[in-house]
Amino acid sequence: MPMPADQFLTREQIAIQQLAHEFARNEIRPIAMKLDHMSDPKDAFYMPHLARKFDEVGLHAMSIPEEYGGGGIDDLFTHCIVAEELGWGDRGVVGLLLSSNKITRYLTARELATPEQCRKWLTAYVEDPEFLIAQCMTEDEAGSENLLPYDGVDGGFxxxxxxxxxxxxxxxxxxxxxxxxxxxxxxxxVRTDRTKGINEGSTLLMIPLDTPGLSFGRVHDKMGYRLNLNREIIMENCRVPVENRLGPENYGISRINSHLRAGDGLINAGAMLGLARAAYEAALDYAETRKQSGGRLVGHQAIGLKLVEMYSELNAARAYVWQAARMIDNREHAPVDLKMPGSASMFAHEMACKVTRDAMEIFGGSGVMRELPIEMYLRNAYNMLHSDGGIIMKKLKVMRQLNLEAGADINVD
Ligand SMILES: Cc1cc2nc3c(=O)[nH]c(=O)nc-3n(C[C@H](O)[C@H](O)[C@H](O)COP(=O)(O)OP(=O)(O)OC[C@H]3O[C@@H](n4cnc5c(N)ncnc54)[C@H](O)[C@@H]3O)c2cc1C
Incomplete structure (x- = not known):
């Protein structure tokens, strides 16, 4: 399947899409399955190596403004097309792109970061090819309620x-x-006022890796998305300079999030398109070569129909993701329908689960064998129903935006 295109892609966007595709083909695909199969989840994390390669091709700091030495690519749509190519390589590697986008969104928000903070950390990011960030909200006792957000004193991180x-x-x-x-x-x-909920009593701090009191606990052993490392963070009397605070003390989670770009969850949705495309391509290829009952699989109507559905669902999801991303990029010139990014993101995640499951059916018994990537694609797709807030939170957000009575007041993007 050729890389996706439409008549509105600019020459620059086609060039960066091609670059990301080649990176995925040359650097990610050859190692993805081997890393995914590592029994110790720590060994599947190959980001330092990949981050250096990502830097060599000019993508490591692509989101960071040019004035700090970055690529200066700000629009959400280009992030989505790059995410699709990386996701085609492996879903976990998209973390490289999410990292540069997230640090840019936090530090270029005037209400959150001072010009000094912005210069210091964005420059550090650009200068160090292995620089990645982490966004730290979830705790044992507080997951979804950070995102709703549940504002009771007893709830939240x-x-x-x-x-x-x-x-x-x-x-x-x-x-x-x-x-x-x-x-x-x-x-x-963090909580800076325990007498209040997280909307009035929480604050955002930046903690550098070498801060005394910061340490790391167990590495989570996930079903999929294994090239992305997930681990506990432990803070024991960890002393963080006040100058590392973003925004005022007790600014609260909703206000903090209101300064980040709405719709950025579409980058993850773009990555789901790439994952589904990889599964569709593999299934089509297999159906064209595997012979059963006197003919190629693709000639059997049940298989052909499945491929038509997969193709259509993938393209429908992409059209929706692209439309939503372009709408966000054009927000200063045309009205924005804020229901669309969350709805498109939810749709793309569900689509990837359906397409990877259909691919597994087309492969028959071979689809569940670990020597082929099909079962990995399926694990990666279903894993992502529980990242980035999770699929239910995405739906609850759209529900609220549709003004449905049952909708919740949440912030998942
Ligand atoms: C691969 C991966 C990567 C992640 N990366 C990060 C990260 O970098 N940083 C970070 O902070 N977090 C991260 N998370 C955490 C992720 O955002 C949480 O898992 C998510 O917020 C849900 O929290 P929980 O797992 O505690 O589920 P719970 O909050 O316990 O929810 C359990 C289930 O109930 C549903 N539910 C909960 N409350 C409601 C409600 N009020 N109404 C309806 N349904 C509800 C949820 O949607 C979920 O399906 C990651 C998770 C995964 C799996």
Whole structure:
């Protein structure tokens, strides 16, 4: 299947899509399955090596503004087409792109970061090819309720930060955190007023990797998305300079999130398109070569119909993701329908589960064998129903935006 295109892609977008595709074909595909099969989840994490390669081709700092030495690519749509190519290589490697986008969104938000913070950390990111960040919210006792957000004093992340002079003393444990233990900078959501819920009593701090009191616990052993490391973070009397705070103290989670770009979850949706495309291509190829009952599989109507459905669902999801991303990019010139990014993201995640399952059926028994990537694609797709807030939270957000009574007041993007 050729790389996706439409008549509105610019020459620059086609060039970066090609670059990302070649990176995926040359650097990710040859190692993805081997890493995925590592029994120790720590061994599947090959990001330092891949990050250096990513830097060599000019993609490591692609989101970072040019004034700090980055690629200066700000639009969401280009992020989605790059994510699709990386996701075609392996779903976990998309973390490289998410990292540069996230640090850019946090530090270029004028209400959150000072010009000094912005310059210091974005420059550090560009200068170090292995620089990745982690975004740290989830804890044992607090997952979805951070995103709703549930504003009860009893709910939300429990990690505390107590002011002592020019420092915050941070204590708590986060879990499931991507890039944990490897990332050079941790965007840590903490409670600074325990008498209030997370909308009034929480603060965002940046904690560098070498901060005393910061350590790392168990590595989570996931069913899929194994090239992306998830690990616990432990803070024991971790002293963080006040100058590392983003925004005012007790600014609260909803206000913090309101300064980030709505719709950025579409980058993950773009990656799901790439994962589904990989499964569709493999299934089509297999159906064209495998012979059963006197003919190629593709000649049997049941298989042909399945391939038609897969092709249509994939293209429908892409059209929706692209439309939503372009709408966000054009937000200053035309009205924005904020229901669309969450709905498109949810649709792309569900589509990838359906397409990878159909691919497995086309492969028959071979589809569940570990020498082929089909079962890995399926594991990766279903794994992603529980990342980035999870599929239910995505739907609840759209429900709220549709003004349906049952909708919740949530922030998942
Ligand atoms: C691969 C992966 C990577 C991740 N990376 C990060 C990361 O980098 N940083 C980070 O902070 N977190 C990360 N997470 C955490 C992820 O965002 C959480 O798993 C998610 O927020 C859900 O929290 P939970 O797992 O505790 O589920 P719970 O909150 O316990 O929810 C369990 C189920 O109930 C549903 N549910 C909960 N509350 C409601 C409600 N009010 N109404 C309806 N349904 C509800 C949920 O949708 C879910 O399906 C990651 C998770 C995974 C799997």
């Amino acid at each position: 429990r990690t505390t930060a107590v002011r002592e002079g020019d420092f915050y003393v941070v204590n708590g444990v986060k879990r499931f955190i991507s890039n944990s233990g490897y990332a050079k900078l941790y965007f840590m959501y």
